[in-house]
Amino acid sequence: MDTLKELFKIGNGPSSSHTMGPKKAATMFLEEHPEADRFVVELYGSLALTGKGHLTDWIIKQVLGEERTEVLFRPEVTHAYHPNAMKFFAYQNDELLSEKLIFSVGGGTLKELNESLDVGANYYKYNTMREILEYTEEKGISLLDYVLESEPQDIVDYALTMVEAMFAAVERGLVTEGVLPGKLRLKRRAPGFYKIYLENKNPNSLVFAAALAVSEENASGNEIVTAPTCGSSGVLPAVLYTFHKHYQMGIKRLARALLVGGLIGNLVKHNASISGAEVGCQGEIGTACAMAAAASAYLKGGSNRQIEYAAEIALEHHLGMTCDPVMGYVQIPCIERNALSAQRALDSCEFALHTGGEHFIDLDACILTLKETGKDLSPHYRETSLGGLAKAVNKKASSQ
Ligand code: SF4
Structure with a gap:
């Protein structure tokens, strides 16, 4: 598994695969062709189908130059390798200099055609929870210890920076009123929920408010931390912020909890996928929930087995x-x-803390099931907006 620095990244929303990835790809292509005077970018598959709502064309033009860049949406072109494909063309005096096909495979990570979808570097000795539990039990160490011995030495400082950026997004979102960008004209709701929390001091209200705050910041294209993606970036900060503000836990402890949650996200990323275009929302929100459940169990003193169980229940359901x-x-x-x-x-x-951590389906089986279920999901339910709620709303709108 790769370092957690590749899982937790600061960036602009609303989507790690549809905004952050294309931004990175456009930046790289521009650096490779500084002499170009015109660009054409074709978006394929899921990037073409939901690119408008995810600001894909907007961010590419911001990087390559609005005046000299044309973005074409071509949903009919699909690649078996991955649904999020885009092709960049660079021109000079109307002569084609170069073209490049790039895939945005989730969490802001880019790949070229047929490059292994496995994460690049391998920082971890064991890549399944079963092996990790056996190893940590044999050595008598915690899951956090396993992360710390696997990651670069500055990982705790990195995690602290991530928690600070998460909390900055929460605090901006809690006080920002107004309407979200786009045709839905949705009103921001975090400030209203936060007001309720300030009156009732019920931690549930704070969890809701903080998650809404980050998600609304994300939907506005503002800075958030992928956890594991932009679309699911509200879950983990909301839980950590509630432990911080309501239960007065220190930020250093929360940074360590983030690393424990990160281990779960890394396992899903390595053994299945965190890309909604590949496996549906189970890979995004399901993974975020499992990460936050594990972090919470760590903060509440859960054993390695209880932490694993907390993550497994969250993902399974x-x-x-x-x-x-x-x-x-x-x-x-x-x-x-x-x-x-x-x-x-x-x-x-x-739930997990009500048990000794023993249970029937283990996290590895659950992750494998996520992967298989994702393959079985119709493309209509994998970030294309062709089915489900997106279709129901379109139908309703066209019948009015
Ligand atoms: S439904 Fe889930 S996976 Fe899809 S865009 Fe929203 S948060 Fe991401």
Whole structure:
């Protein structure tokens, strides 16, 4: 598995695969062709179908230059390798200099055609939870110890930076009123939920408010931390922020919890996928919920087995969850889903802590099931906005 620095990244929303990845790809292509005076970018598959709502064309033009860049949406072109493909063309005096096919495979990571979808570097000795549990039990160490011995030495400082960026997004979102960008004209709801928390001091209200805050910041194209993706970036910060503000836990402890949650995200990324275009929302929100459940169980003193169980329950009960963003915006169902899943992460943690950690389906089996279920999902439910809620809303709109 790769370093957690590749999982947790600061970037602009609303989508790690549809905004952050294309931004990175455009930046790389521009650096390779500084002499070009014109660019054409073709978006394929899922990038073409939901690119508008995910601001894909906008971010590419921001990087390559609005005046000299044409972005074409070609949903009919698909690649078996991965659904998120884009091709860059560079011209000088109308002569083609170069073309490049790039895939944005989730979490802001880029690949070229037929490059292994496995993560690049291998920082970890063991890549399944079963092996990790056996190893940590044999050595008498915690899951956090395993992360610390696998990662670069500055990983705790890196995690602290990520938690600070997460909390900055929460705090901006809690006080920002107004309407989200896009045709849905959704009103921001985090400030209203936060007001309720300030009155009732119920931690559930704070979890909801903080998750809405980050998700609304993400939907506005503002800075968030992928956890593991932009669309699911509200879950983990909401849980950590609640431990911080409501239960007064220190930020250094929260950074360590983030690393424990990160281990779960890394296992899903390595052994299945965190890309909604590849496996549906189970890979995004399901993974985020499992990460937050594991982090919570760590903060509450859970054993390695209880942490694994918390993550497993959270993921198991998101299996099959589809990705069907209405009109291609990372808003409905995404924003509410972050809030509900943050609460579910806390419930999963509590459930696991009521046991000794023994249970029937282990996390590895659950991750494998996620992968297989993702393959079985119709493309309509994998970030194309062709089915589910997106279709229902389109039907309703066209009948009015
Ligand atoms: S439905 Fe889930 S996977 Fe799809 S865009 Fe929204 S948060 Fe991402």
